[in-house]
Amino acid sequence: MARSSNRRPLGRAFFDRPTTRVAKELLGAVVTVRAPGGARSVQLVEVEAYVANDPANHAYRGPTRRNRSMFGPPGTLYVYRIHQVVCANLVTRPGEAVLLRAGRPLVPADANPSGPGRLCRVLGLTVADDGERVGRHGRISVTKPRGTTPTEPVIRGPRIGISRAVTRPLRFSLAGDRWVSRPRRRAT
């Protein structure tokens, strides 16, 4: 594991790039949320890109009350509620974002962040965090191991749980990682 001194915080310059590229490079990044009870953090292993002209994108029809955070500056957090859980995204460019789908537990080490709802629960993210900007000094920060450590092979495939643009290959995950979520199929 990379030590914290060995990581670089991701800021606006990182997120202000094409969404699919940001999504792919977020794999292996560490999301940390500071909370009164102590910090929580996970290492991302699965994400999905939601882009322009994408019918599955919440921002497809322009700004609304729910999705207004998606039109904030690069690095804005977009958190929304679905059924009984919340899902978190990192905004790249206006109307585009990366859904955080699954991660490897770091703190606490015995958590289960496999799945967008579980990941948010582990991190303690709620709709109150919607619109926050990630950064070194904020409540939420995203860091990436520095150096040339090559990541595992990245798998690219269709997104999960949507009913429109179902075949677009905008889901990225680390090959063979045990924490990658499964689309409702039996666990081998």
Add this chain to the structure above:
DNA sequence: GAAAAGATTACCT
């Protein structure tokens, strides 16, 4: 204004 669907998950048989 009312009804249905949704970027999900836990618990049922």
Add this chain to the structure above:
DNA sequence: GGTAATCTTTTCC
């Protein structure tokens, strides 16, 4: 394998 929980947005009358 299937359905309920629960609430916001979308869609239809």
